[in-house]
Amino acid sequence: MTLTLVGLGLGAVQDITLRGLKAIQNADVILLEIYTSVLIDTSLEELESFIGKPVRQADRITVEERADEILEEAREKDVALLVAGDPLSATTHCDLCLRAEKAGVKVDVIHNASIINAIGRTGMQLYRFGEVVSIPLFEKNWTPDSFYDKIVKNMKSNLHTLCLLDIKVRERSIENLMANRMIFEPPRFMSVKVAIEQMQQVNDLKQQLPPTTRAIGVARLGSKTAKIVAGTLEQLRDLDFGEPLHSMVICAPQLHDIEEEYFAHYSQK
């Protein structure tokens, strides 16, 4: 039998590919991975009703710590693991695939759009992006800032940076973790505003990003309520991008002609 990782694309059921839908319809067990990405335009109930089968939610513990149980199940049955975006954008799913293949379980991967390529909708050219960065939600006494150095490095090479903003779904507090209590915090999604505030907090120390730094904030890309706004970091910080998911591009210092036109197009008049 087969473990099929199915990319759901940008977040609504209509973004599933025909190949993906067929794999889901043929599957005996359907898991929806809910901690590296989330569906933005579709609830679990809508997904279940669309597929016509029950869907089990799979959090970090299920996919990472209990991966063996998934593999065991995939020996006997066709298991589909649904992932918003493209299934192999997260390390954890690459790990799962490899473990499955080593365990002799047949693996199939059905690709789909993800923010990594759909960010082209901002008009910034995909071949001008440097290393992608993830910006983690700062905690008290935990403010890792390697994302900042990577952005600065990309800018020095005149490249754009795609910033993926943190998602915290089904996370436990330190106290609940220590006490081994399965009590989960409410989901948190980093907004463009918080991302910029954290960036400015690091900038106060490192002073490498000029105030003229240009960026593009993106929310709910691919959905009908998508919002794309271009501006300086300061301009974007004060905007409300609304519901998750958000992401952001820090622009290369020099834009090509078409990029410059796009930047103007997405700037607030």
Add this chain to the structure above:
Amino acid sequence: MTLTLVGLGLGAVQDITLRGLKAIQNADVILLEIYTSVLIDTSLEELESFIGKPVRQADRITVEERADEILEEAREKDVALLVAGDPLSATTHCDLCLRAEKAGVKVDVIHNASIINAIGRTGMQLYRFGEVVSIPLFEKNWTPDSFYDKIVKNMKSNLHTLCLLDIKVRERSIENLMANRMIFEPPRFMSVKVAIEQMQQVNDLKQQLPPTTRAIGVARLGSKTAKIVAGTLEQLRDLDFGEPLHSMVICAPQLHDIEEEYFAHYSQK
């Protein structure tokens, strides 16, 4: 009316999303862009029979020089422009979108998987890729080598490089171009072998890539006949990856644990 750019994904009709299929079915005019990417698993006839409508092929001249005609048509009718992969991975389509929006034509973009994110199937982590490079087919007296410098730069930052290999479809010879004759050369697709030979030709002068440089050759990604092989540049040069499309990853000098395991997994025993 609307100009909808529909990403077809990795190359077979089953890779279309439900949203994309609906847009195609609703369109009055369907164009298939054939010069920045190509369908690998589906012929034009299969696509037409699947959609149940005629599909017009659109080459560079149609999409770039005669873009106004497309926009004119999109004022009166729903026009779908189908693009293999994701529609905004190529500059030319970003340009078309912008022109349409400026001309007051409504634009919709339906994203899909492309090599930019599906390259995660090699097990190399997407967040460890630097700038993407395009390797052009060398001609007599035309051997542009900026791709080489970018690869070296990525390697120095310990990042992978995705190499997109040249496609020449519906190109005219200089003679036919000068004489304004619409006679087209047969399509040419760069193979992994030719890409490596060109890289080595540049390396003979610049000597920046050590012989131990590791790479992963990829062919027909996402299709049933997909081929992924890892090895040194020399090992891969002597392999036949078969039919197009090919692409390649030049690996970062140090791989993470899972990447190292994937590299071994895809190495020929």
